[in-house]
Amino acid sequence: MTDAAAPTPSTPAEPDVTIVELPYHRLYRAQPTYRWWRPLVAVLMAAVFFLGISILLAVPLFIVLYATGAIDFLSPTATDDLVALISPDMARPWTLVFGLGSIILVLPFVPLALRIAGIRPSGVRVNILHSVLFTLRWRWLLVCLIPATVVWVATFAGQLGIGLALGEELLPFSTDVPTYLLSVLIVLLLVPVQAATEEYLYRGILLQSVGAWVRWAPVTIIVSAVLFGFSHAYDSWGILTVMVMGIGFAVVTIRTGGLEAGIAMHTVNNVAAFVVTGTGMFGPTGITEDTGGPAGLVAQVITVGLWMLGVEWFARRNRIERLSRIGIPTPPVGMLPPYGS
Known part of the structure; x- marks a missing residue:
């Protein structure tokens, strides 16, 4: 008598998966956890954190300014006086710490905003904002400093040369040297983080x-x-x-699949701007509302355009990943996928 073969347990069929390639700005739309309201929650939470930190820093500062008589809050010009006093100025290092620090403190709350909104790629604990690889590509970020620095220096030299040729004169170096050096140190330490914070907010959470x-x-x-x-x-x-x-930052973020190039240019631009204006040779040593008028806009268009071309060249040379390859459950026949490209 032969024994009957034992029944073999059936293995459940694995769902069909389609590998799709998605650009940076569409990463979250393809995630299984996507709900239309989650990105809105992330943006609102980031805004709440930013405003909350600003208020927490501003209240004690206002108390100190009022107690010391630095600002007459009953004066009709109180608002203008306050803005002039606390705007980042290389001649007043504490304004750099306050202005840059108020932005930097938002950075740790960016992943918290995503977590509250329930935004994670496939539910894993990685940051979807870094790049299409879900990680910050440090080597690529360092490479991006090259076109950013070269383009900024070249366009600044061009503007300076044109100005001098038209008869403009440089002012004497007016900032106290120890104060200037301290401000430069503060800028070098804080601006990279400040620039990264703004990129994660505007080209990260907002763009996605x-x-x-x-x-x-x-x-x-x-x-x-x-x-x-x-x-x-x-x-x-x-x-x-x-x-x-x-516009340039957003285009390059999508073209290169990550925030690295924008962080590099944002850092170079802000550091150079502070270092140059801090000398007092080109006017006020701090940030002002006057930014050069139409000539400044034209110069910016040229600078951003050349920088975009430079980044594109380096991206091709370094074979940078521009798209994310994600496995998506295959939709039923006749149904279009929701993510698109």
């Missing part, structure tokens, strides 16, 4: 949130650039100038 709702990249680019521009207290030409930079 809009990209989760709208698949057309130009819409995400324009929205992030406009909000970036209006977040700066400049005149109309200055806001347009910042918008141009925001």
Whole structure:
């Protein structure tokens, strides 16, 4: 008598998975945890954290300024006096610490905003904002410092040369040297983190949130650039100038699949601007509403354009990953995938 073969337990069929390639701004839309409201929650939480930190820092500062009589809060010019006093100025190092620090303190709350919104790639504990590889590509970031530095120096030298040729004169170095050196040290230490924070906010959370709702990249680019521009207290030409930079940063972020190039250029631009203006040879040593008018806008367009070309060349040379390859459950026949490209 032969024994009957024991039944073999059936193995459940694995669901069909389609590998798709997605650009940076569409990363979250393809995640299984996607819900239309989650990006909105992330943006709102980031805004709440930013405003909350600003208030927590401003209240004690206002108390000190009032107690010491530095500002007459009952004066009709109190607002203008306050802005002039606390705006980052290389001649007053404490304003650099306050201004840059108030932005830097938001950085740890960026992943918290994502966590509260429930935004994670496939539920794993990595940051979806870094790049299409879900990690910050440090080597690529360092490479991106090359085109950023070269382009900034070249365009600044060009503007300086044109100005001198037209008869403009440089002012004497007016900042106290020890104060200037201390301010330069503060800038070198804080600006890279400040620049990264703004990139994670405007080209990270904001770009991916809009990209989760709208698949057309130009819409995400324009929205992030406009909000970036209006977040700066400049005149109309200055806001347009910042918008141009925001457009360039957003385009390059999508083209290179990550925040690294934007962080590099943002850092170089801000460090160089502080170091140059801090000499007092080109006017005030601090940030002002006047940003150069139409000439400044044209110079910005040229600078950003050359920088974008430089980054593109380095990205091709270094074979940078521009898209993320993600496994997506295959939709039923006749149903279009929601993520698109």
